[in-house]
Structure formats: structure tokens, C-alpha cells
Amino acid sequence: MSRILVTGGAGFIASHIVDAYLAAGHDVAVVDNLSNGKRENVQEAARFYEVDIRSPQLVEVFAEEKPEIVNHHAAQIDVRVSVEDPLFDADVNVLGMIKLLELCAKTGVKRFVFASSGGAIYGEPAVLPAPEESRIIPLAPYGAAKAAGELYIETFGRLHALSYAILRYGNVYGPRQDPLGEAGVVAIFSSAMLANNDVRIYGAGEQLRDYVYxxxxxxxxxxxxxRGDGISVNIGTGKGTSVNELFKEMAALTGYEREPIYCPRRAGELERTYLAVKKAKELLGWEPANDLKTGVQKTVEYFRKAKGTLFTK
Ligand SMILES: NC(=O)c1ccc[n+]([C@@H]2O[C@H](COP(=O)([O-])OP(=O)(O)OC[C@H]3O[C@@H](n4cnc5c(N)ncnc54)[C@H](O)[C@@H]3O)[C@@H](O)[C@H]2O)c1
Incomplete structure (x- = not known):
């Protein structure tokens, strides 16, 4: 069993990771500044530090916890914020991450796991499903920061014998999801459909994404x-789903009978991206177990129960 520090562990994805690490018997600590996460997402069994990854207090957390593994999910996650304020985005997502890597190197952390983004770093991929060898062509500073983060890990890996795994996610959806994240559309559709509110689709709705549960x-x-030392692998489903298909699937599950309202396409939005996942199977022995229907069903169920308390801080 390992001592694991999870950054961003009060957020959507990493709070589920914390649950799984605890269930597997690991000793888990969480660092999160609660800028977007929620304290109640973190189980009592995990020690919680309300600390910014950029703060000098992080040194004390490392001294106290002596982590063997760091799983890094803390980030500024809003692509539009990265466009409006690229310096802030880079401050958290690049400089904050370098700070963390430096502490890992100084304190002898053995392994680093990083949440990167296949959707954001490949831009509009030339080949679909996009393999890991796709050119890195981010369309927003958020993607540029994720790509920079990957380069820094690889460099620290060489310099300090830090073993690492970089996971390039598709559009992640599920319980506790934030509407701002890369797959925010599932959270937005769930709550709008359950409340019988208007559902808006931007553009023709034919844009393809890799929705992974x-x-x-x-x-x-x-x-x-x-598993897997020094690897960068896509974590997705290998399939592209259009917003129109997602709408249909979710309308059927929620009993939503209205038509979507089509609005003008948003500037800078990707048309088609989904990820090849063969490498994750080879190197991690991993495959997705939930198809879109199963995952969306679990998500809608969560939002049905959470009705009225959504997106409150
Ligand atoms: N949701 C997706 O579809 C998706 C896709 C690709 C990659 N990712 C990456 O996965 C990670 C988790 O994303 P999420 O969707 O769960 O978002 P989230 O906002 O729910 O989680 C991020 C957490 O980091 C915390 N945080 C932000 N800035 C911080 C700072 N300076 N110091 C300490 N904590 C800070 C937030 O409070 C939040 O709890 C992020 O790195 C994101 O870029 C997400």
C-alpha cells in the first residue's frame, strides 16, 4: 500500500480517484484550494489540506505527508478562462505544476500521475480516432499549458529518475461533474432536461467528442x-459521439420531450475529436467498461437525486 497525495482531490474527477485509492487500502491525502472543488466531495478517511498548489505551504504538506506517489489533478479547467486570461491559466497549470514537480524531486517522490487532455492538446486531429502520435496543436492556452506540463514531467523524469504516467483524457462525464469542465455538456443537459428547461445546442450539433465515463x-x-513507466496514453472510448446523439440518448433517459434550441456556433470550438485507446490497453491493461448509454444512465441518476443542490458552492 502506498502513501498517495492527490491534488485537486475535492474536484469532480479526482474525488472519485480518492474514493478508489482509499477503497484499495492506500493512505491518501488531498490538496485542493476549493476554488472549484467541494469539501464534501472528500471522504473523512483522506487527510484534507485546503492549500493552493502555488503556495509555500505546499512544502509543509510534503514534509508532513511524505508521499510516495503524487496524482496531479488540480488545475484551472475552463478553456474560455484560459483564452481570456492566459497568464492566470499558466500560473496554475504550468507554474503550479513545476512547483509540484520540484517538491516531488526534492522529497524523493517515486511516481507522478498527471491528468492531461487528449481533446485539448491535439486540436483538430488529422487522423481519427487520434493516436498519441498526433501532432500537438492546441487551439487554446489551456491545451498549450497541458502540453507544457507534459514536457516538464518528461524532463523531470529524465533529470530526477521520477517515474510517471501521463493520462490524456477525452471528455470526462459522470456524478459530481462541473458544468465548466470539458464534458460540461452532460451535466448541463442532465439538469436542464430533468427540470424540463430549454436545452441549447451551439452549431449544428454534429461536433464529435469522446465522452468517457x-x-x-x-x-x-x-x-x-x-503500470507503465514514462508513458503518455489516451483515456477515452475510441468513439466519437455528436451532441445531437448525446441529446437523443439523454432525452430518452430523462423523458424530455422538447426539441433543442439551436444557437450560433461558438468561435474556436473543435469540430471532431476522439481518441485511439489501443495504447492504454497495451501499456496499462486498461479498457473502458461503460458505453455511453450505461455511463449517461448513471450520471442522470445522480443528477436526479441531487436535484436542487446542483452547482452550488
Ligand atoms: N473534465 C474533463 O473532461 C477533463 C478532460 C481532460 C483533462 N481534465 C483534467 O482533469 C483534472 C480534473 O478536472 P475536473 O474536471 O475534475 O475539474 P475540477 O475543477 O472539478 O477539479 C479540479 C480541482 O482542482 C482544484 N484547484 C484548482 N486550482 C487549484 C490550485 N491552484 N491549487 C489547488 N487546487 C486547485 C479545484 O478546486 C478543483 O477541486 C484537471 O487537471 C483537468 O484539466 C479534465
């Missing part, structure tokens, strides 16, 4: 504790 992202993070 959070439970599958968690199992990839469990596998990444012990």
Missing part, C-alpha cells in the same frame, strides 16, 4: 499507480 477514468488512474 468517470468510473473508467478512475480505473485508469488505479492501473497507472503500478
Amino acid at each position: 468517470v468510473g473508467d477514468v478512475v480505473s485508469a488512474n488505479v492501473a497507472a499507480l503500478t
Whole structure:
């Protein structure tokens, strides 16, 4: 069993990872500044530090916890914020991450797991499903920061014998999801449909994304504790789903009978991206276990129960 520090562990994805690491018997601590996460997402069994990854207090957390593994999910996650304020985005997502890597190197952390983004770093991929060898062509500073983060890990890996796994997610959805994240559309559709409110689709609704269920992202993070050294792998489903298909699937599940309202396409939005996942199978022994229907069903169920308390801080 390992001592694991999870950054961003009060957020959507990493709070589920914390649950899984605890269930597997690991000793888990969480660092999160609660800028977007919620304290109640973190189980009592995990020690919680309300600390910014950029703060000098992080040194004390490392001294106290002596982590063997760091799983890094803390980030500024809003692509539009990265466009409006690229310096802030880079401050958290690049400089904050370098700070963390430096502490890992100084304190002898053995392994680093990083949440990157296949959707954001490949831009509009030339080949679909996009393999890991796709050119890195981010369309927003958020993607540029994720790509920079990957380069820094690889460099620290060479410099300090730090073993690492980089996981490039598709659009992650599921319980506890934030509407701002890369797959925010599932959370937005769920709550709008359950309340019988208007549902808006931007553009023709034919844009393709790789919607991957959070439970599958968690199992990839469990596998990444012990498998694959120095790897960068896509974590998705291998399939592209259009917003129109997602709308239909979710309308059927929620009993929503209205038509969507089509609005003008948003500037800078990707048309088609989904990820090849063969490499994750080879290197991590990982495959997604939930298809879109199963994952969306679990998600809608969560939002049905959470009705009225959504998106409150
Ligand atoms: N949701 C997706 O579809 C998706 C896709 C690809 C990659 N990712 C990455 O996965 C990670 C988790 O994303 P999420 O969707 O769960 O978002 P989230 O906002 O729910 O989680 C991020 C957490 O980091 C915390 N945080 C932000 N800035 C911090 C700072 N300076 N110091 C300490 N904590 C800080 C937030 O409070 C939040 O709890 C992020 O790195 C994100 O870029 C997400």
C-alpha cells in the first residue's frame, strides 16, 4: 500500500480517484484550494489540506505527508478562462505544476500521475480516432499549458529518475461533474432536461467528442499507480459521439420531450475529436467498461437525486 497525495482531490474527477485509492487500502491525502472543488466531495478517511498548489505551504504538506506517489489533478479547467486570461491559466497549470514537480524531486517522490487532455492538446486531429502520435496543436492556452506540463514531467523524469504516467483524457462525464469542465455538456443537459428547461445546442450539433465515463477514468488512474513507466496514453472510448446523439440518448433517459434550441456556433470550438485507446490497453491493461448509454444512465441518476443542490458552492 502506498502513501498517495492527490491534488485537486475535492474536484469532480479526482474525488472519485480518492474514493478508489482509499477503497484499495492506500493512505491518501488531498490538496485542493476549493476554488472549484467541494469539501464534501472528500471522504473523512483522506487527510484534507485546503492549500493552493502555488503556495509555500505546499512544502509543509510534503514534509508532513511524505508521499510516495503524487496524482496531479488540480488545475484551472475552463478553456474560455484560459483564452481570456492566459497568464492566470499558466500560473496554475504550468507554474503550479513545476512547483509540484520540484517538491516531488526534492522529497524523493517515486511516481507522478498527471491528468492531461487528449481533446485539448491535439486540436483538430488529422487522423481519427487520434493516436498519441498526433501532432500537438492546441487551439487554446489551456491545451498549450497541458502540453507544457507534459514536457516538464518528461524532463523531470529524465533529470530526477521520477517515474510517471501521463493520462490524456477525452471528455470526462459522470456524478459530481462541473458544468465548466470539458464534458460540461452532460451535466448541463442532465439538469436542464430533468427540470424540463430549454436545452441549447451551439452549431449544428454534429461536433464529435469522446465522452468517457468517470468510473473508467478512475480505473485508469488505479492501473497507472503500478503500470507503465514514462508513458503518455489516451483515456477515452475510441468513439466519437455528436451532441445531437448525446441529446437523443439523454432525452430518452430523462423523458424530455422538447426539441433543442439551436444557437450560433461558438468561435474556436473543435469540430471532431476522439481518441485511439489501443495504447492504454497495451501499456496499462486498461479498457473502458461503460458505453455511453450505461455511463449517461448513471450520471442522470445522480443528477436526479441531487436535484436542487446542483452547482452550488
Ligand atoms: N473534465 C474533463 O473532461 C477533463 C478532460 C481532460 C483533462 N481534465 C483534467 O482533469 C483534472 C480534473 O478536472 P475536473 O474536471 O475534475 O475539474 P475540477 O475543477 O472539478 O477539479 C479540479 C480541482 O482542482 C482544484 N484547484 C484548482 N486550482 C487549484 C490550485 N491552484 N491549487 C489547488 N487546487 C486547485 C479545484 O478546486 C478543483 O477541486 C484537471 O487537471 C483537468 O484539466 C479534465
